[in-house]
Structure formats: C-alpha cells, structure tokens
Amino acid sequence: MQELARAKINLTLHVTGQRDDGYHLLDTLVSFAEIGDRLEFASSDRLELSISGPESASLHAVSENLVLRAANLLRSHIGRPDLGAAIHLEKILPIASGIGGGSADAAATLRGLCKLWGVIPDDKMLHQLGLSLGADIPMCLASRPARVTGIGDLIQPVEMVPLPLVLANPRIAVPTAQVFNNLTNKNNPPADDFHTENGRQRNSLSAYLSKQRNDLQPAAVALAPAIKKCLSALDNIHTRQLARMSGSGATCFGLFDTPQAAADAALTLRQQHPEWWVVNTATIG
Numbered sequence: 370m371q372e373l374a375r376a377k378i379n380l381t382l383h384v385t386g387q388r389d390d391g392y393h394l395l396d397t398l399v400s401f402a403e404i405g406d407r408l409e410f411a412s413s414d415r416l417e418l419s420i421s422g423p424e425s426a427s428l429h430a431v432s433e434n435l436v437l438r439a440a441n442l443l444r445s446h447i448g449r450p451d452l453g454a455a456i457h458l459e460k461i462l463p464i465a466s467g468i469g470g471g472s473a474d475a476a477a478t479l480r481g482l483c484k485l486w487g488v489i490p491d492d493k494m495l496h497q498l499g500l501s502l503g504a505d506i507p508m509c510l511a512s513r514p515a516r517v518t519g520i521g522d523l524i525q526p527v528e529m530v531p532l533p534l535v536l537a538n539p540r541i542a543v544p545t546a547q548v549f550n551n552l553t554n555k556n557n558p559p560a561d562d563f564h565t566e567n568g569r570q571r572n573s574l575s576a577y578l579s580k581q582r583n584d585l586q587p588a589a590v591a592l593a594p595a596i597k598k599c600l601s602a603l604d605n606i607h608t609r610q611l612a613r614m615s616g617s618g619a620t621c622f623g624l625f626d627t628p629q630a631a632a633d634a635a636l637t638l639r640q641q642h643p644e645w646w647v648v649n650t651a652t653i654g
Contacts, residue, residue, distance in 0.1 A: 377469030465542035467616030
C-alpha cells in the first residue's frame, strides 16, 4: 500500500494577524506538485518506521518523526494501541524547506493507515487529528489546490490549471518559528479575491499571482541571505513568469510557460549551482 506525500507550494502567503495563543493567521493560495516523498505501508505485529532516499540523512531521530507521531495519534484515537504497521518513508524532499515535507508525510500516513487498518476515513476526524500535529497537515490531507485561511484550518478548494515550475533550495534549513519571529508586520492585507476565471488559464493565473505576496519572504531572506541568491538566479532566467519563495523557505519556485522551459531552467540552475537541490516538476490541476 503506497501514498505520495506531495510537495506543498505556497503560491501566495499573506500573514494577516496573530491570535492570543500565538498562532498566526494566514491567507495562502496553495497547490501541490507532482513530486513528493513516497510512503509504503505493510502489515506488522508492531509499529515501525524505516527511512531511505536522497534526503534521509538530514532527518532527526526516527522516534521524533511526524510519521510515527501521526500513526500513534491515529491508533490512540480509534482505541487500538495494539495495531502495528511497517512503514517505509522514501525521503525525496529537503527538510525544513517550506514545501511541507514533514506535514505531507504525516498526512500521507493518516491516509495510508486508514486503508491498512480498515478505518473508514472521516474527513472531519482526520482534519482535527492533522491540525493537532501541525497547521499545514489539513491542507496536505487533501493535497489539491486551495485557498487556505485561519491558521491553516479553513480550506476552500479552487480550480487551477497545472503550472510547470522549478523548485530550487540552496541547501539551508530555515526554522519556521524564527521566520515568523522576524516579521516586522503581522497584520498585512489579505490576498485579492480569487475567482474561478483566475485559475482556468496560465496567463490569468500568473497575472493574479504577480499581484500577491509572500509576507514571510523578506523575514526569511534577512535570516538566510542565500534565499535572495536563489531568487535572483530564478529571476535571471528570461523564460520565467514569476519567482517567489514558498512557505517560510528556503525553497523558491519559478513558474514557466511550458514543461520544456522549466526543464531547461532547471538544467541551467544545476550547472550554475551544483550544490543546490533543484527539480523541475509541475503543480497538479
């Protein structure tokens, strides 16, 4: 049994306030990429996790992994602490990179174990379990284009054409909490209204996105100047439509007209910066 934990791309990210409990209020347009981490689930007498893949060396101790935390939370919720599973995580996405790798892994775990354990998935239940682990997990459970508000818990699916893109990370991990703490203004205007016609054509979608922001980008750049270098490298590719940071960084994305333009741009970046993590992919429609 397999699940794909798709990379989350914050095409826009507006920070609109902060609650008394410390959670920040967001207004973000998200989509999900064709690439992601891969998880496999098999029956077992005990709950265990193995990890491989090109980004596995950078993970923390297995016991702290969100995959096991999600698994333990699910079996506790359904009152079956005896249930086991052999889970294998193939780590493709960099950690602490602003594209929801850990959150997507946790969401995929909840989906996969519901199938393995014969749990009838209840969207509201999974939403609440995911939210208790992290604000990004509810949107990753659906893994479809959406406008997300609140602390990440209010999800409105939207229609959006696929977008060819390049993801580039300068191989630095940026702690999300530090980026939020570095914000100079936590009460910014929300995004412009997103209408159906905004998402149906690439040109209209790019025009809409170009007028929006990622409010975390200046704060992240101040903490990690390498992000600015990454954005500049994408900006210097003349075929790109838009270059922006995703989430709290450090992964940046460039949008392109065609898959070939994205592939050519990725090749150029790999040649210029062989030390970076660079992939060309596309968002899902």
